[in-house]
Amino acid sequence: MGQFILRRTGVMIVTALCLTFIVFFLTNLYPNLEKLAKTQGNFRMSDEAVTSYLDSNGYLQPLTVKYGQWLGVLPGWTKTNDEGAVTGRCLTGAVSPAEAEDAATYCGIIQGDWGFSTVFKDEVSTIVGTRLALTGKLMFWVLMLMIPSALLIGVMAGMREGSVLDRSLSTVSIITTATPEYVSGVIFIAVFASSAAGLKWFKGTATGAMENATFENFFLPVLTIALYGMGYIARMTRASMTEVMTAQYIRTARLKGVSFGNIVVKHALRNALIAPFTVIMLQFPWLLNGVVIVETLFNYKGFGWTLVQAAGNNDIELLLGVSVVSVIVVLVTQLISDIGYVYLNPRIRIS
Numbered sequence: 001m002g003q004f005i006l007r008r009t010g011v012m013i014v015t016a017l018c019l020t021f022i023v024f025f026l027t028n029l030y031p032n033l034e035k036l037a038k039t040q041g042n043f044r045m046s047d048e049a050v051t052s053y054l055d056s057n058g059y060l061q062p063l064t065v066k067y068g069q070w071l072g073v074l075p076g077w078t079k080t081n082d083e084g085a086v087t088g089r090c091l092t093g094a095v096s097p098a099e100a101e102d103a104a105t106y107c108g109i110i111q112g113d114w115g116f117s118t119v120f121k122d123e124v125s126t127i128v129g130t131r132l133a134l135t136g137k138l139m140f141w142v143l144m145l146m147i148p149s150a151l152l153i154g155v156m157a158g159m160r161e162g163s164v165l166d167r168s169l170s171t172v173s174i175i176t177t178a179t180p181e182y183v184s185g186v187i188f189i190a191v192f193a194s195s196a197a198g199l200k201w202f203k204g205t206a207t208g209a210m211e212n213a214t215f216e217n218f219f220l221p222v223l224t225i226a227l228y229g230m231g232y233i234a235r236m237t238r239a240s241m242t243e244v245m246t247a248q249y250i251r252t253a254r255l256k257g258v259s260f261g262n263i264v265v266k267h268a269l270r271n272a273l274i275a276p277f278t279v280i281m282l283q284f285p286w287l288l289n290g291v292v293i294v295e296t297l298f299n300y301k302g303f304g305w306t307l308v309q310a311a312g313n314n315d316i317e318l319l320l321g322v323s324v325v326s327v328i329v330v331l332v333t334q335l336i337s338d339i340g341y342v343y344l345n346p347r348i349r350i351s
Contacts, residue, residue, distance in 0.1 A: 004338075004339075005335075005339070008335050008338065009335070012331040012332075012335060015327075015331060016327050016328065016331060019323075019327045020320070020323060020324060020327060021067055023319075023320060023323040024063075024066075024067050024070065024320060025063060027316045027319055027320060028059070028063060028066065028316070032314055032316065033054055033059050033316075034050050034054075035314050036059075036118070036314055036316060037049075037050045037053040037054055038050065039118070039313075039314060040053070040118060041053055056079055056081075056087070058076075058077040058079070058088075058089060061077060068108075069089055069108060070108050070109065070115075070320065071108045071109050071110060072106050072107060072108020072109055072110035072111045072113070073106070073108070073110065074106075075105045075106055076088055076089030076090040076104075076105065076106065076107050076108075077089050078091070078100060080097075081094065084096075084097070086099075086100035088100065088103070089107060090103050090104045090105065090106070090107035090113075091103050109324060112125065113125075114128065114317070114320075114321045114324075115317030115318075115320070115321065116317060117310075117315055117317060117318040118313075118315050118316075118317070118318075119309060119310070119313045119315040119318065120309075120315075120318070124317050124318050124320075124321040125321070127306065127318060127321075128303075128306070128318075128321050128322060128325055131301065131302050131303045131305070131306040132302075132303050132325060134210055134300070134301065134302040134303070135291055135295070135302035135303035135304065137213065138218075138221065138222065138225075138291065138295075138300065138302060139284075139287055139291070141213075141218065141222045142222050142225045142226045142229075142287065145222060145223070145226040145230075146225075146226035146229050146230045146233070146283075147233070147280060149226070149230055149234075150229070150230040150231075150232075150233035150234040150237065150276075151233070151234075151237055151273070151276065153169050153172070153173060153230070153234040153237075153238075154173075154233065154234040154235065154236065154237025154238040154240075154241060154276065155237060155238075155241055155264070155269065155272070156169060157169040157170055157173075157234070157238040157241070158237065158238040158239070158240070158241025158242045158244075158245065158272065159241065159245065159260075159264055161242045161245070166238070169234070169238070170235070170238065172231070173230075173231035173232075173234040173235045173238070174231065174235070175231070176227045176228060176230055176231035177228065177231035177232050177235070178231075179227070179228070180228065180293075181224050181225060181228055181290055181293045181294050181297075182293050182297060184224050184227055184228070185220075185221075185224040185293070185294055185297045185298065186297070188220045188223065188224060189220065189297075189298075192220065193220060205217060205298070205299060206218065206220070206221050206295075206298035206299060206300035207298075207299050207300065207301065209221075209300065210300065210301060210302075220298065221294050221295070221297075221298045221300055224294050224297075224298075225287065225290050225291065225294050228290065229283050229286065229287070229290070232279065232283075233276055233279055233280060233283070236275055236276050236279045237272065237273070237275075237276040239275075240272045240273070240274070240275040240276060241268065241272040243272075244268045244271050244272040245268055247271075249267065250263060250267060250268060253267055277337070277340055278337050278340075281333050281334070281336055281337035281340065282333065282334070282337060284329060284330075284333040285326075285329060285330040285333060288303070288304070288326055288329060288330075290304075291303060291304035292304035292305075292307055292308060295308075296308050303322070303325070306318070306322060307319075307322045310322055
């Protein structure tokens with residue numbers, strides 16, 4: 001198991017480097033850099049002024065050099081202006097040559113320097129940490145609603161394959177999976193939170209839930225995300241439960257006179273939950289995509305909302321920081337899924 005974890009960790013690091021380099025390459029294309037220069041300066045800037053801005057801020061260096069500086073494995077750039085003051089990646093503003101010598105040489109992701117957001121005017125690490133905590137609160141309640149409900153629906157449908165209950169629950173699962181968040185979210189807002197509908201059962205906004213989450217202002221975004229993933233997990237659980245219920249040891253238990261309830265709880269349930277466990281762990285990367293839509297729709301200013309703002313405003317440093325977190329979440333959840341699958345099913349050999 002130790003060698004397996006080490007091998008997977010090595011693959012994760014290589015994958016993370018490749019993915020972040022692709023994102024870094026795309027965000028540092030010249031049109032994006034030109035837009036950044038004009039956003040920070042003046043949209044009527046000449047080409048010479050744009051080139052001067054990009055050069056003075058280190059954006060015209062070779063791509064691999066910039067990527068190494070962003071990671072923190074290469075020393076940061078420095079520039080000396082006409083007045084003798086020094087500016088650089090690891091410096092806060094223009095400083096004297098003596099102060100520049102005392103400053104850190106390496107300042108990147110590895111050193112904890114995630115850059116500065118040009119839109120929010122704050123450290124990227126601070127923004128990402130704050131917004132990720134808000135999304136974590138949202139995801140906690142989504143999982144609390146989604147996982148037990150999906151497992152219950154899947155087990156109930158799979159216990160008696162082909163029954164009316166099975167067909168009814170399977171239909172509901174297919175409908176929820178086939179309905180994207182931006183559709184169900186709009187429907188929920190129009191029916192339950194709009195005064196025009198005459199109901200308005202849920203008062204307040206998800207923006208208020210950032211400080212004080214209540215059932216009235218937080219349930220709709222939680223339900224919108226949970227419904228989509230719930231159907232997929234329920235269908236996988238139902239398929240696994242159906243397969244287990246036809247196994248030889250289940251038939252033997254029935255012939256011995258074991259009650260149907262004990263067969264399900266003591267014999268079938270543990271084996272039936274092996275496949276859904278993997279599916280549940282793989283929902284975490286999807287949840288990051290789902291919150292982009294839902295947080296924007298309900299104006300909940302979490303991680304997904306921040307991603308939209310960074311992309312829409314060409315905030316390169318913030319966009320890179322959000323990408324790093326997304327890559328880490330995806331790779332770590334996949335590793336946990338693989339390890340958990342091995343522990344749940346001892347028959348699996350690690351080659």
